[in-house]
Amino acid sequence: MKTMSYREAVRDAIAESMRASDEVFIMGEDIAEMGGSMGVTQGLLDEFGATRVRNTPISEMAIVGAGIGAAMQGMRPIVEIMYEDFITLSLEQIVNQAAKHRFMSGGQLKVPMVIRTQGGAGWSPGAQHAQQLEAWLVHVPGLKVVFPSTPADVRGLLWSSIYDDNPVVFFEHRLLYPIKDEVPEKLEPIPLGKARVIREGTDVTVIATGPLVHRALKAAEEAEADGISVEVVDPRTLQPLDEDGLVESVKKTNRCVVAHEAVTRMGFGAEVVAVLQEKAFDYLDAPIQRVGAKFAPLAFAPAMEQFVVPGPQDVLDAIRKTVAKA
Amino acid sequence: MSKTEKKRILTEDRLREFLREMLLIRRFEEKVEERFRAGELPGFLHVAIGQEAVAVGVCAAMADGDVFGSTHRAHGHTLARGTHPNAVMAELYGKMEGCSHGYGGSMHLYDVERGNLGANAVVGGGIPAMVGAGLAFSMRDEPRVAIAFFGDGATNTGTFHESLNLAQLWKTRTVFVCENNTWAESTPGWQHSPVWDDMSKRAVAFDMHSIKVNGQDVEEVFEKATEALEIARSGVGPVFLDVETFRMHGHYIGDPQVYRAKEDRDEAAERDPIVRLREILQVTSEEWAALEAEVKEIVDVSVEFAKNGTDPQPEDALKNIYA
Numbered sequence: 001m002k003t004m005s006y007r008e009a010v011r012d013a014i015a016e017s018m019r020a021s022d023e024v025f026i027m028g029e030d031i032a033e034m035g036g037s038m039g040v041t042q043g044l045l046d047e048f049g050a051t052r053v054r055n056t057p058i059s060e061m062a063i064v065g066a067g068i069g070a071a072m073q074g075m076r077p078i079v080e081i082m083y084e085d086f087i088t089l090s091l092e093q094i095v096n097q098a099a100k101h102r103f104m105s106g107g108q109l110k111v112p113m114v115i116r117t118q119g120g121a122g123w124s125p126g127a128q129h130a131q132q133l134e135a136w137l138v139h140v141p142g143l144k145v146v147f148p149s150t151p152a153d154v155r156g157l158l159w160s161s162i163y164d165d166n167p168v169v170f171f172e173h174r175l176l177y178p179i180k181d182e183v184p185e186k187l188e189p190i191p192l193g194k195a196r197v198i199r200e201g202t203d204v205t206v207i208a209t210g211p212l213v214h215r216a217l218k219a220a221e222e223a224e225a226d227g228i229s230v231e232v233v234d235p236r237t238l239q240p241l242d243e244d245g246l247v248e249s250v251k252k253t254n255r256c257v258v259a260h261e262a263v264t265r266m267g268f269g270a271e272v273v274a275v276l277q278e279k280a281f282d283y284l285d286a287p288i289q290r291v292g293a294k295f296a297p298l299a300f301a302p303a304m305e306q307f308v309v310p311g312p313q314d315v316l317d318a319i320r321k322t323v324a325k326a
Numbered sequence: 327m328s329k330t331e332k333k334r335i336l337t338e339d340r341l342r343e344f345l346r347e348m349l350l351i352r353r354f355e356e357k358v359e360e361r362f363r364a365g366e367l368p369g370f371l372h373v374a375i376g377q378e379a380v381a382v383g384v385c386a387a388m389a390d391g392d393v394f395g396s397t398h399r400a401h402g403h404t405l406a407r408g409t410h411p412n413a414v415m416a417e418l419y420g421k422m423e424g425c426s427h428g429y430g431g432s433m434h435l436y437d438v439e440r441g442n443l444g445a446n447a448v449v450g451g452g453i454p455a456m457v458g459a460g461l462a463f464s465m466r467d468e469p470r471v472a473i474a475f476f477g478d479g480a481t482n483t484g485t486f487h488e489s490l491n492l493a494q495l496w497k498t499r500t501v502f503v504c505e506n507n508t509w510a511e512s513t514p515g516w517q518h519s520p521v522w523d524d525m526s527k528r529a530v531a532f533d534m535h536s537i538k539v540n541g542q543d544v545e546e547v548f549e550k551a552t553e554a555l556e557i558a559r560s561g562v563g564p565v566f567l568d569v570e571t572f573r574m575h576g577h578y579i580g581d582p583q584v585y586r587a588k589e590d591r592d593e594a595a596e597r598d599p600i601v602r603l604r605e606i607l608q609v610t611s612e613e614w615a616a617l618e619a620e621v622k623e624i625v626d627v628s629v630e631f632a633k634n635g636t637d638p639q640p641e642d643a644l645k646n647i648y649a
Contacts, residue, residue, distance in 0.1 A: 025465070051465060057495065062488030065454020066461055069472065072443055073393070073462035092485070096448050097455065105436035105444060106427030107646040141647050165649035 002185055007177040009151040010040050010116075013158035014078060016187050018048050021076065024162060027054035027063055028080025028116075037082050038118060038177055060089035064115060068098050068167075071113040076162055084119030084171065085128050091136075098167035099142030112165045114158070118172040120211060120261060121309045127297040130174075132210070132262035137169045138239045138271070144192055145239040147171040149213035152183040153236055156190030164192060173210045173261075192237045195245035201231035204255035204322050206315060207246055207272055208232060212259040212291070219315035228323055238268055246272065247279045254285040255322040259315050264292030289318035335549055338607065344386065344544045345603045348378040350621045351402045352600055354411055357625045358401065358418060358432075362579045366633075367418050371432045374399040376574030379599035380505050381406040383547025384473065384567075387555050393441040393459050394473035395452035398433045400445030403475055409437040415628035421635025428638045429646060443472075449510075450476060450483030453502070457493045457564075460500030464561060471558045473501045479510025481528050482518055490532045493564040500564040501554045504528075505541065507573035512585040529566035541571030542599040572597045 004012065017024045025048075026041065032055040035042030045053045056063045060081060067077040081087045087094070094115065101109045121130040138145045144166050148154040154172065161168040198213055199220055208216040213234045220230035233249050235242055250256045256276060258269035273288045294308045336344075355373040362371055374381065381402030388394070388407065396403040404414055409425050417424025418432055426436045433447035443459065446452030452474065459472035480486050481504060493500045504525050508515040515522025529536035535557065539550045547569065554565035572594035576583045583591070604614065 054496075057488070057491055059488035059492060061485045062454045062457060062492045065485060065489065066458035066492060069395075069443075069455030069458025069460070070462040070465075071458070072455065073459045073472075075462045075465070077458070092448060092451060093454065096451055097446075101444060102649055103646050104426060104430045104434040105438065105646075106424075106429040108426075108436050108438040109443065110649040112649070144648075 001182040003180050004151045004155070004183045005178055005180045006151045006154055006172070007038065007040055009155035009183055010158060010172060011042070011044070013155045013162070013187065014041070015044060015047065017159060017162045018044070018052060023074060024076045024078065025052040025054065026078040026080065027056050027067070029056055029058055029082050031055060031080050036080065038174065040177070041080070060086050061093055064090040064093040065097065067113045067115070068093060068101070068111055071111045072101065072109055076112050078114045078116060078162060081115060081117040083129050084117045084133055085131050087115070087117050087133060094137070094143065094167070094169065095140050099140050103142055110165045111167045114161045114168045114170050116170045116172065118174050120173040120175050121298050121305055122175050124300055124302050124305055126300045130298050132260065132293070134171055134238055135262060135266060135268045138268060142167070143239060144168040144237070145171070146192060146237050147209050148236050149176065149210050149234050151179065151181045153190060153196065153234070155183055156188050157192065157236060159187055160189045160192055171210070175211050179214070193240040193242055194237065195233055195235045195242040197231060197249065198234050199230065199232040201229040201253065203229040203253055204257065204319050205231045205233055205249040205253045206257045206259055206319065208234060208259040209238070209268065211261055212310065212315065215310070215312040216259055216315050218312035219319060222312070222316050223319050228319060230319060241275070243275050243279065247276065250276055250280045251283045254283055256284070257289045257291060257315065257318040257322060259291035259310065259318070261309060262292055263295055264290050265295050267292050286322040289321050291315050291318050336545055341545060341603065341607055344382050344548070345600065345607060345609070346617060346621070347382045347406060348544065348600050348603070349617060350411070350624060351378045351381060351405050353621045353625050354405060354414070354628070355401055357629060359579050361629065368420055369431050371418070371579045372399045372577065373575055373579060374402045374573070376572045376594055376598065377505055377507060377541065378402055379544035379547050380503070380541045380569050380571050383544045384503055384551040386548050387551035388441065388471070388473065389555070391441070391468070391470045392473065392555070393443050393470070394475060395443050395456050396435065396445040396475045397449070397452065397477060398445065398447050399477070400435045401432070404435045404437060404442055404445070407437070407440050407442055409435070409440055409442065411624055411628040412631040413437070415632040416635045419632040419635060420637070421632055422638050423631070423635040450480040450485040452476070453480065453485050453489040456500050457489045457498050460493065460498035460558070460564065461496060463499040464497065467561070469559050471499045471501055471555050473503060475503045475505065477510070478504065478506040478508060478515055478522060478525060479518060481525060490529065490534060490566070494532045494534045497561065497563040499558045499561060501551070501558050502564065502566045503569060504567065505569050505571050507571050509573055509577065511577045526566065526568040529568070534564060534566050536566040536568050539567055539569045541569040542597045542602055544599060544603055574598065
């Protein structure tokens with residue numbers, strides 16, 4: 001094992017795949033000389049050159065669309081959308097084109113591409129640079145959606161996404177980039193569609209994504225002091241969803257909290273709750289609690305932003321509710 | 327250039343083949359209109375009657391390995407590139423023998439083996455993929471070209487502008503075929519674009535080489551498309567084909583065209599590319615009758631083929647979502 005930051009792990013997966021396959025290339029805004037606005041692609045231009053590490057104009061529709069065309073012709077493009085909020089500009093290409101070419105052609109085409117993007121609150125970027133929009137994408141048949149929370153997971157899952165033959169929307173989180181953790185010495189692919197138990201427990205399962213995995217771990221430590229044993233499960237891939245993995249944990253603990261940074265209402269967590277009531281209703285000893293952002297755009301002032309976005313205390317409160325109602 | 331000089335470009339046999347192909351597309355689409363009105367075809371359809379010379383001329387200029395993306399008005403492009411009329415008609419009937427196996431319909435005709443990467447029902451939506459396909463050819467230094475068909479209406483979409491910019495910037499092996507029939511659905515060019523009567527000005531903004539084409543003259547379309555494809559294939563950059571053409575019918579089958587003056591329809595009818603070529607070739611009435619009979623047979627067979635095709639099982643709707 002060795003240690004890597006989440007940022008380094010993303011870069012490593014990109015670089016390793018580009019070393020392994022000529023058909024992998026990356027394009028996006030400011031990704032070449034600058035190394036990306038989050039510094040993820042630093043050094044790639046030097047190693048792979050400007051043909052495979054392509055700075056693009058600010059044209060989210062065209063760069064996603066160009067990725068689609070290149071993918072249909074045998075390449076494996078990685079398209080970086082600088083901020084998750086800007087993915088809205090390319091949604092037509094993602095939703096109507098990338099997700100549907102295979103289907104509309106009756107299986108003649110495939111579109112093996114990765115659309116990497118990042119977002120997340122916690123640094124006062126305001127309402128247009130921090131949204132969590134994964135729920136928009138998991139609703140579209142034909143797309144796969146991945147949202148890893150640790151360096152080891154992001155490395156192995158990005159590799160698998162690049163080599164998947166479908167369009168994959170790959171969410172990273174700004175606050176996770178500096179997080180360091182152990183990763184395998186050599187990159188080990190992680191299959192899409194498999195949840196991971198991050199922390200084992202017996203009293204309540206917290207199903208969390210992205211930064212909420214880490215906030216749930218903090219909450220779990222505090223709950224432990226109160227004698228509550230918390231299991232934290234990260235679906236890692238949101239589409240396809242490892243329903244069995246989530247159900248298995250809830251059948252063991254009989255209580256559940258779902259937690260994400262995106263707005264709670266109509267969120268990804270609502271789908272998880274629906275799956276659990278369909279498949280584990282008889283095992284539940286308490287209503288499932290949801291943790292997410294309040295229904296508001298993200299305000300600029302830190303006091304307002306922190307009020308809207310869920311933190312460890314929100315997860316802890318939800319854990320206590322499920323136990324109290326038992 | 328006079329008509330006799332033009333004849334030196336293509337043999338009379340080749341031109342007669344073009345005439346046959348255009349007539350096949352025309353009669354095929356007329357049959358589609360008829361069968362749609364008879365209630366046999368689900369969904370809704372758009373014909374390109376009047377624009378056959380663009381499809382035939384451009385597709386004839388393509389080489390094996392070239393690819394294209396089409397629009398909601400795709401029957402002509404698809405037939406002209408060699409997809410069997412049976413496969414196209416079967417698709418319109420929603421049969422598994424269709425060129426998209428019943429998953430696409432009129433607005434999503436595919437035939438990947440022949441380079442048809444899909445007809446697109448979002449105006450402008452298919453353009454950027456042809457930039458990407460052309461980029462792949464450039465990156466691998468393959469002498470192939472990706473052709474994007476679209477209409478004048480699409481030139482007002484963001485994807486169009488972003489795509490031309492990116493293609494010219496990266497010198498992708500792409501040819502943009504703007505079929506300017508001066509109608510964006512029911513909205514005339516003068517209401518939707520400040521340069522509706524000279525679309526090449528769009529290309530000028532991106533420093534892109536553009537070529538003006540009379541889209542009713544199949545020989546000229548073939549000649550200019552060949553030139554455009556050669557340029558793009560060489561890797562020096564994309565080309566914009568500014569094709570003036572005429573939509574003789576409505577936006578969709580059944581469109582009463584209440585928005586369109588009779589004079590405009592008459593002008594379109596006068597510019598019929600098939601009548602034009604028939605006159606140039608001085609086709610005799612006997613020859614014409616034979617040609618009509620040959621084409622009618624092919625179209626009638628395609629309808630029979632389609633009607634006898636296999637209906638998909640309802641649960642097939644859940645297949646082909648993921649690779």
